[in-house]
Amino acid sequence: MIILRQLILMGPSRMSDHSSSTLNLGVCDYPEHVSANDWRMHAKKQKSIGLSFVRLAEFSWAKIEPIEGTYQWQWLDEAIEIYQQEGLNVVLGTPTATPPAWLIQKYPEILPVDENNQVKKFGSRRHYDHASELYRDECARIVTLMAKRYASHSAVIGWQTDNELGHEGTGMSFGGASAERFPSWLKEKYKSLQALNQAWGCEFWSQTYTDWTQITPPNLTAVRQANPSQVLDYKRFCSAMIEEFQQRQIDILRTYSPAEFITHNFVIFSAESDLYRLAENLDFVAWDSYPIGMLEFFATWESEQTKTDFARTGHPDLVSFNHDLYRGLKNGRDFWVMEQQCGHANWAQYNPLPAKGAVQLWTAQAWAHGASAVVYFRWRACHMAQEIMHSGLLRQDGTEDRGFKEAADFCSEEFKLATINNKIAVLHDYESLWIYDQQAHNQDLSYWHQFMLFYSVLRECGVDVDVIHPRQLKDKQYDLVVAPALTLMSEEIADQLLALPSETELVLGPRTAFRNESGLVAQTGQFEKIEALVGAKMLNFDSLRPTISQLIEGQGERQHEARLWCESYQVDTAKSVLRYKEGPLDQQSAVISKGNTTTIGALSKSLIKAVINEKLSRKNIEYFDDLPTGVRISRRGEQTLLTNFSSHPIEWRGHLLPAVSYKHF
Numbered sequence: 001m002i003i004l005r006q007l008i009l010m011g012p013s014r015m016s017d018h019s020s021s022t023l024n025l026g027v028c029d030y031p032e033h034v035s036a037n038d039w040r041m042h043a044k045k046q047k048s049i050g051l052s053f054v055r056l057a058e059f060s061w062a063k064i065e066p067i068e069g070t071y072q073w074q075w076l077d078e079a080i081e082i083y084q085q086e087g088l089n090v091v092l093g094t095p096t097a098t099p100p101a102w103l104i105q106k107y108p109e110i111l112p113v114d115e116n117n118q119v120k121k122f123g124s125r126r127h128y129d130h131a132s133e134l135y136r137d138e139c140a141r142i143v144t145l146m147a148k149r150y151a152s153h154s155a156v157i158g159w160q161t162d163n164e165l166g167h168e169g170t171g172m173s174f175g176g177a178s179a180e181r182f183p184s185w186l187k188e189k190y191k192s193l194q195a196l197n198q199a200w201g202c203e204f205w206s207q208t209y210t211d212w213t214q215i216t217p218p219n220l221t222a223v224r225q226a227n228p229s230q231v232l233d234y235k236r237f238c239s240a241m242i243e244e245f246q247q248r249q250i251d252i253l254r255t256y257s258p259a260e261f262i263t264h265n266f267v268i269f270s271a272e273s274d275l276y277r278l279a280e281n282l283d284f285v286a287w288d289s290y291p292i293g294m295l296e297f298f299a300t301w302e303s304e305q306t307k308t309d310f311a312r313t314g315h316p317d318l319v320s321f322n323h324d325l326y327r328g329l330k331n332g333r334d335f336w337v338m339e340q341q342c343g344h345a346n347w348a349q350y351n352p353l354p355a356k357g358a359v360q361l362w363t364a365q366a367w368a369h370g371a372s373a374v375v376y377f378r379w380r381a382c383h384m385a386q387e388i389m390h391s392g393l394l395r396q397d398g399t400e401d402r403g404f405k406e407a408a409d410f411c412s413e414e415f416k417l418a419t420i421n422n423k424i425a426v427l428h429d430y431e432s433l434w435i436y437d438q439q440a441h442n443q444d445l446s447y448w449h450q451f452m453l454f455y456s457v458l459r460e461c462g463v464d465v466d467v468i469h470p471r472q473l474k475d476k477q478y479d480l481v482v483a484p485a486l487t488l489m490s491e492e493i494a495d496q497l498l499a500l501p502s503e504t505e506l507v508l509g510p511r512t513a514f515r516n517e518s519g520l521v522a523q524t525g526q527f528e529k530i531e532a533l534v535g536a537k538m539l540n541f542d543s544l545r546p547t548i549s550q551l552i553e554g555q556g557e558r559q560h561e562a563r564l565w566c567e568s569y570q571v572d573t574a575k576s577v578l579r580y581k582e583g584p585l586d587q588q589s590a591v592i593s594k595g596n597t598t599t600i601g602a603l604s605k606s607l608i609k610a611v612i613n614e615k616l617s618r619k620n621i622e623y624f625d626d627l628p629t630g631v632r633i634s635r636r637g638e639q640t641l642l643t644n645f646s647s648h649p650i651e652w653r654g655h656l657l658p659a660v661s662y663k664h665f
């Protein structure tokens with residue numbers, strides 16, 4: 001058994017050794033939802049299709065402790081025993097995403113408060129305020145008991161903390177413990193009210209505070225939006241509360257279960273907390289991939305037709321971006337997909353059946369972007385409550401559903417784990433996201449939308465990228481660094497950019513460095529902290545209605561058309577590369593460059609592509625300009641994966657790709 005455990009990722013030291021490992025497959029199982037008579041049959045079947053582990057128990061607090069202080073561990077003991085006898089390992093979730101009814105009745109103050117100051121009630125999940133010390137103590141109690149009980153069990157290989165921290169709008173509470181703690185958190189940060197008033201620009205609209213106790217969470221302000229600098233700090237605060245909440249559990253698990261790994265399952269396009277910080281003390285990260293529901297994250301400028309074309313597979317870039325993001329959280333370390341859609345989901349606006357082949361396609365794609373395990377969600381569809389409409393590998397009646405055969409036929413042994421070594425970095429920062437989205441200045445724009453425009457251009461060129469935080473630039477040298485939307489320019493980020501080796505090519509997107517750490521605009525000019533790199537000042541920005549566009553002169557006859565956002569620059573030491581044509585920005589600079597740094601002021605896919613292509617050529621990085629829509633190429637070590645997410649067969653450069661398929665070589 002020990003040997004088997006070692007084959008599955010265990011401790012951090014073993015996780016970087018991929019030499020003899022291949023992709024692992026598992027499944028999320030809920031023995032508490034079915035008759036105990038089915039447990040062995042289920043485990044046998046799981047093993048027979050090549051699954052090597054199950055994830056269990058992340059919502060089972062009320063089953064484990066039905067009455068305060070009365071514990072029922074037998075069902076879980078027995079279930080784990082059966083999985084082990086049938087050759088499966090176990091990942092246990094701490095059950096803290098679902099405090100039981102008795103606990104809420106006893107301590108209603110742990111419930112979170114919404115933006116309208118309404119207390120959110122018991123009856124679904126994630127009903128707690130991360131800042132509540134009372135709740136943290138309760139969690140510590142149940143996690144300690146669980147860790148002590150199962151740490152030495154040879155089937156238990158690791159832990160998942162809670163479930164999707166902050167997801168489903170639960171990252172922020174606007175009352176209770178959070179509201180109480182916020183002023184003291186601020187006091188610790190700013191030391192004096194004068195510093196806080198200055199950082200938040202409280203001179204505006206007489207917002208000046210004269211006592212720490214006057215400060216509340218930024219909700220229900222009388223008119224308009226709350227002060228963006230206050231919101232930025234509230235996001236930071238709530239993120240810190242989630243971090244503290246999780247850390248308490250990590251400390252307990254490390255104490256009582258030191259040999260097992262600790263991970264957490266993050267979500268798609270998460271924006272609730274600074275995941276770089278949340279990931280810091282985990283052994284590796286995991287995320288939950290539901291490609292079809294993810295389609296709704298498409299920017300508004302993508303046509304409805306694109307969503308239709310990818311309705312049954314999801315869009316390859318939306319999915320691979322999340323893989324790249326989560327691989328980047330821990331400097332390129334392999335990650336897990338802790339929940340992989342394997343049939344229709346239930347929570348998106350539309351929940352069609354996946355195309356035939358999609359489950360295998362998603363599994364292979366996850367591997368290509370650095371996953372070392374893919375865990376299907378879920379084993380058997382649930383016959384009760386909120387997720388009745390969700391599918392599993394088995395139907396509610398226990399028969400095999402569409403995804404079952406695809407999972408069973410997937411040859412995971414062919415997918416060797418290897419380190420991914422990319423030459424291109426795309427920079428991402430949660431603080432920029434938080435401030436950008438508060439004053440997007442165009443209802444069709446958001447940080448993720450702008451970010452994904454650049455990411456998609458790179459993926460359409462067939463190049464592989466790392467998504468990293470700027471502070472990770474010091475750990476590795478890249479040929480090309482792209483910063484699509486680094487709106488918030490802290491000293492730390494500026495230092496990283498300024499320290500880039502002179503041979504590194506850098507591309508900056510619109511709104512770069514528009515704000516300082518507090519979310520204010522630098523009065524000495526947009527690029528103040530990175531003036532040496534950019535060599536220009538911003539002149540104007542223009543937020544376009546979706547029905548109008550702005551032309552940009554291209555090289556020769558070529559013209560580019562920008563949508564939603566354009567900004568123009570006054571060059572100083574930089575040179576103007578392309579100019580706007582007609583309209584209010586006529587003849588002002590749209591693209592400027594200084595040394596190896598190019599700054600793009602307009603959201604135009606063809607323009608971004610032209611700049612990126614030139615940079616790739618300069619660095620001799622191979623790229624393609626004929627990759628068909630829906631086809632993507634990804635490399636892992638010496639291996640390559642070609643994927644076709646479209647619903648028709650495609651031939652590209654001698655490779656024949658049937659509809660919804662992949663080719664691995």
Ligand code: GAL
Pocket residue numbers: 163164288290339345346347377387390
């Ligand atoms: C995930 C969640 C699971 C389940 C699933 C349904 O976000 O972690 O518990 O709700 O969605 O798709």
